[in-house]
Amino acid sequence: MREGPDIARIASLVGDPARANMLNALMGGTALTASELALEAGVSLPTASSHLSKLMEGGLLTLASQGRHRYYGLASAQVAGMIEAIIGVAEAVGPKRVRPGPRDAAMRVARVCYDHLAGEQAVAMLDRLFDRKLLLREDNEIRLSPSGASHFSALGIDTHAKARRPVCRACLDWSVRRSHLAGTLGAAILDKIIAEKWARREKDSRAVVFSPTGRQAFERVFLS
Amino acid sequence: MREGPDIARIASLVGDPARANMLNALMGGTALTASELALEAGVSLPTASSHLSKLMEGGLLTLASQGRHRYYGLASAQVAGMIEAIIGVAEAVGPKRVRPGPRDAAMRVARVCYDHLAGEQAVAMLDRLFDRKLLLREDNEIRLSPSGASHFSALGIDTHAKARRPVCRACLDWSVRRSHLAGTLGAAILDKIIAEKWARREKDSRAVVFSPTGRQAFERVFLS
DNA sequence: GTGATGCTTCGACCGCGGTCGAAGCATCAC
């Protein structure tokens, strides 16, 4: 018996198959309606609605109403990071799959984690941003250096904090088991990658697939 | 409906109050017996035993039999990291506690995370080890540099890999939301801190409290 | 061998929470 944060409550929210499927679907970063999430989870609309209200009450989701459409999304990158951590353990202890499959390999290279890039490319990128001193580790935070601020501005990437969200944040990568970049800067970089058409989102997957020229451009800008 | 790692199964293992209490107790790194864990969880011995077999089957625990005593411990630093991530979300979405209390503050400064140090001090230490190039980020891993190897050897810290466990690993800190050092090196450093009596473990808590001189010694060796 | 200790297994109980059909509510188009 101990007080402290109610970890059982949070874990049990993720611990139902229908809710886990919904959260997994939302890891792609796109907000979805109750009908879409019911389909993802394989349950009826009333059941999905009941799950969604539980996830809302637990603080794991946000809701944006647009007319008669109601879009559910993950509450934060922190929630996404927790789900990544659970996926990591599930992968590690789960039955070894015979062949990981091409989609799985693509996910390890680059994928969406809520609103930012994850995978080997993302971890390598954060390492290089530190090496080039565009980002600094300081006072237990990741901070944008002056040269980093001008670097990203020159690329047309907005580096200003929005609504209480930090610019830079670390997020643990389940496939690499190292940190990648989250926060508004992480989200802005992913936006740029997609906007520049350096990479495209795989349909019905979190995988991010770079084109040959897009990969070169990405590496020149972020990995050089 | 989707295939993939069974995250609901792992999360539901953590999602029961009794099991969550047990896992929380094991975050201190000390392996405990079924009776001790039953006490922690506030359930009877038969109930605790049933929970423990479920956690074992799910791959979250390891078991070491010593005569008629059976010691349960967390299966890996990865499992510990997942629990830290869940704690982080529970803290963030949970009711804001009126006064965090001194023990809570001490936990944020330094605490045990399974077998290694976590908290502000641990995050600062990993940053400095990178700055001093004793550790290197390379190929999506953390590697010990040659100078790092001789540095730690000189301190009497064994830096050899043991039984398929990596020497260096990142683990996300729930209070700082940045990486600290896990792996055999992370464990060896915590061992040294305790062995040198630079700090002591708080009873019935994960907090690690440095003595004034111990803190100076730690900062001289790892934060300078 | 005998008795003690530590834990697991068995069996029975029970209630929490997931489930969906039907009804209700809100917003839309026209």
Added chain:
DNA sequence: GTGATGCTTCGACCGCGGTCGAAGCATCAC
């Protein structure tokens, strides 16, 4: 206004899983 769409609420059902006492099993001390 009327009908359609999208979602939530209500109500009833049901079964999974948590619970513990009693019994059983394994290892210890002597």
